[in-house]
Amino acid sequence: MEVLKLDGTAPQPVKIVLERRIKPGTHAAFEQWVQALIKTASGNPALQGSSVFKAGEGDYFILLRFESQGALDAWQALPAVVELLRAGDALATTLEPPAVRTGLETWFTVPGMSPRAVPPKWKMALVTWLALLPQALILGMLIPKTLPRLVAVSLSTALPVAALTWFIMPRLTGLLSRWLYAPAKR
Template identity: 35%
Template sequence: MATQGQASPDYPLTVVISRQVKSGKETEFEALSAEMTTRASHFPGYLGATMFRPASADDPEYRIVFKFAGQAALSDWEQSPERLEVLQQIEQLLITPSERETVSGIVSWFTLPGHNPVQPPPRYKMTLVSWLALYPA
């Protein structure tokens, strides 16, 4: 489990989960992942999710990217019985345990799932660049 960025309760968090599914269990895994997303969508602070299927035999991982409004909302979801029930079923379908990355801030916009994000620049630099880009508009 890797954590990048400086997570803060005030900032949206993006979580990237990488999973390798046992051969022949893909349909069951996708159904359970859809159920997990449906359950998450009922939690306060849930901002959305996307599943990326394996790109090729060289990259056999499913990647699920989901977002929550902040650390408190994410923690509530991660500790919920609704999540733990489905997670237990999903884990039985995996070759290896899930890998998890959490990122916050604008860096998550430019990071491909499963790849380590670059270290974000200092907050004042990002604010200055954002202001310069928006001011002319």
């Protein structure tokens, strides 16, 4: 477990994205390898979540979220993990080097686009604010002032987070994808 940094802030959670393309004839073995990788990661108390996405016939995106960069580094250095990752190389090719993410990048993924592609942070912040502002205004008018403060604050934060995660951001990201992912002008 990591303690506060020197500046008094807590360590930030990180997500690692592993992209793999299955080699011909190894599908069943690769599936078993993915299960073993997730099981090994799940045994680490610093793991906060995992997801596996299949893209097409043989492309996989494996996302693992750890409580901090230090926890991820320690997990990756374990001999069992090193050996497991090496065994995976025999079953699949690596499409991109592992990417580590720390922010809202997972809200900004478009179906068919690699999770590695990430818009600039200022665009992510602007789109998130634009998606959150109307919700905050509407909920401010709808949530009764007579509710206990804890209940009111819980509703005014939980409802927008759920709406952003499952409804608003996937649609907004798709709608604004050309602008979000436009190449930077030099």
